[in-house]
Amino acid sequence: MKSFDLLVIGGGIVGAGIAWDASLRGLSCALVEQGDFASGTSSKTTKLIHGGIRYLEQLEFRLVRESLRERSVLLSIAPEFVRPLPFLIPVRGKRPRPWLLIRLGISLYEALSGSHGITRPRFLGEKDLRREEPRLLENGYRRAVLYYDAQMDDAGLVLAVLKRAEGAGATLVAHCPVVGFLKEGGRVVGAQVEERPSGTGSAIRARRIINAAGPWVDRVRRLCDPQAKPLVRMSKGIHLVYPDLGLKTALLVSSQRDGRIFFLIPWKGNTLIGTTDTDYSGDPGEAKADPEDVEYLLTEANRALPEFHFRGEKILSTFAGVRPLIAQEKRDPWAVTRSHRIHEDSNGLLTVLGGKFTTFRKIAEDAVDRLIRSFPDRKLAPCRTAVTPLGVSRY
Numbered sequence: 001m002k003s004f005d006l007l008v009i010g011g012g013i014v015g016a017g018i019a020w021d022a023s024l025r026g027l028s029c030a031l032v033e034q035g036d037f038a039s040g041t042s043s044k045t046t047k048l049i050h051g052g053i054r055y056l057e058q059l060e061f062r063l064v065r066e067s068l069r070e071r072s073v074l075l076s077i078a079p080e081f082v083r084p085l086p087f088l089i090p091v092r093g094k095r096p097r098p099w100l101l102i103r104l105g106i107s108l109y110e111a112l113s114g115s116h117g118i119t120r121p122r123f124l125g126e127k128d129l130r131r132e133e134p135r136l137l138e139n140g141y142r143r144a145v146l147y148y149d150a151q152m153d154d155a156g157l158v159l160a161v162l163k164r165a166e167g168a169g170a171t172l173v174a175h176c177p178v179v180g181f182l183k184e185g186g187r188v189v190g191a192q193v194e195e196r197p198s199g200t201g202s203a204i205r206a207r208r209i210i211n212a213a214g215p216w217v218d219r220v221r222r223l224c225d226p227q228a229k230p231l232v233r234m235s236k237g238i239h240l241v242y243p244d245l246g247l248k249t250a251l252l253v254s255s256q257r258d259g260r261i262f263f264l265i266p267w268k269g270n271t272l273i274g275t276t277d278t279d280y281s282g283d284p285g286e287a288k289a290d291p292e293d294v295e296y297l298l299t300e301a302n303r304a305l306p307e308f309h310f311r312g313e314k315i316l317s318t319f320a321g322v323r324p325l326i327a328q329e330k331r332d333p334w335a336v337t338r339s340h341r342i343h344e345d346s347n348g349l350l351t352v353l354g355g356k357f358t359t360f361r362k363i364a365e366d367a368v369d370r371l372i373r374s375f376p377d378r379k380l381a382p383c384r385t386a387v388t389p390l391g392v393s394r395y
């Protein structure tokens with residue numbers, strides 16, 4: 001039976017980050033993924049590495065500051081996959097957010113970025129708008145804020161991190177789900193895996209096991225303890241891929257129905273419109289854009305930008321992903337925190353809950369800091385991922 005210091009379950013951005021960090025510190029590490037690497041939530045994102053301006057309304061200042069710091073780290077270690085992107089927040093009337101509130105919010109966002117800002121935001125009047133994005137004037141806007149965040153190649157970044165993990169010694173296996181656990185004295189000491197498509201079963205022993213299965217984490221925990229209480233609240237988000245609108249910048253607009261923020265972003269020669277945020281209880285692998293999700297985005301895009309005349313028949317494609325949020329039942333899904341937590345079950349299985357793609361490196365650092373307490377006998381290197389360039393060209 002193969003034996004490692006650490007077994008990571010899940011080949012999304014979080015699992016990849018943990019395998020990279022742990023291997024750089026000197027742990028022997030295996031990572032197993034049930035399907036293709038990056039086939040889960042990590043390839044279904046809005047493609048933003050961002051502080052998350054909307055989390056200011058939830059008073060999540062710590063999360064925003066941490067995300068802005070990570071944005072700066074990723075711009076420096078992974079410029080092939082993360083690049084600055086200008087955004088406009090156009091303002092028309094007082095609803096749902098008045099101009100003053102938006103000015104305050106963007107100034108706070110800038111202040112929280114500290115020394116990690118990209119370019120200082122600008123407040124635009126009618127004359128500036130005519131130069132920056134004249135089509136906003138046609139849609140009734142007279143003012144806007146111009147600020148910067150970053151856009152990423154999500155799946156490309158996962159593969160780059162995995163490649164770095166492998167280079168640091170990690171063993172990576174795709175199409176190899178964990179189907180059960182090995183226990184001794186009530187503690188997990190390994191996992192049973194099944195290679196696909198052959199169906200060959202084998203076991204992997206590990207001193208620590210970390211469950212980074214994203215929206216599948218509770219399913220994995222139940223393989224170990226069928227009574228395990230759910231810790232994750234799943235929330236589905238969809239995107240529309242729409243023909244290029246010819247915009248120079250990304251747009252952040254608000255839904256009139258519920259005040260939620262959504263984006264229209266130039267992406268691979270098209271425009272990405274999204275996202276939604278609705279409770280989900282099915283198999284995360286089967287999430288799809290339902291007609292009501294599409295109707296929501298089309299209707300709200302038409303209310304925000306009536307002169308663009310968005311129509312269902314012009315949609316090029318849709319995709320859907322499921323967020324693994326920390327369970328906070330009393331809130332609407334869009335108001336649930338995006339911060340992360342490392343949970344340990346009484347059987348010793350560690351599980352990553354919540355988080356954002358943007359903060360994956362910090363999530364991995366926290367997880368590895370936690371699990372190396374089990375190796376007091378070993379001299380391990382400190383975390384180096386914030387200063388190690390990913391430096392791999394595009395796939």
Ligand SMILES: Cc1cc2nc3c(=O)[nH]c(=O)nc-3n(C[C@H](O)[C@H](O)[C@H](O)COP(=O)(O)OP(=O)(O)OC[C@H]3O[C@@H](n4cnc5c(N)ncnc54)[C@H](O)[C@@H]3O)c2cc1C
Nearest residue numbers: 010012013014034040041042045046048178214237357358
């Ligand atoms: C619509 C949407 C938009 C988003 N946009 C952004 C954004 O713009 N910026 C941002 O920062 N964040 C964004 N997020 C959040 C971000 O995508 C997630 O926080 C992040 O991708 C989660 O990564 P993960 O590795 O935990 O999960 P996943 O990527 O889902 O990875 C988990 C992996 O575990 C595997 N797995 C499951 N069960 C098993 C098993 N039994 N054995 C082996 N492997 C298993 C799965 O196949 C999967 O590949 C968005 C999320 C959604 C849904």
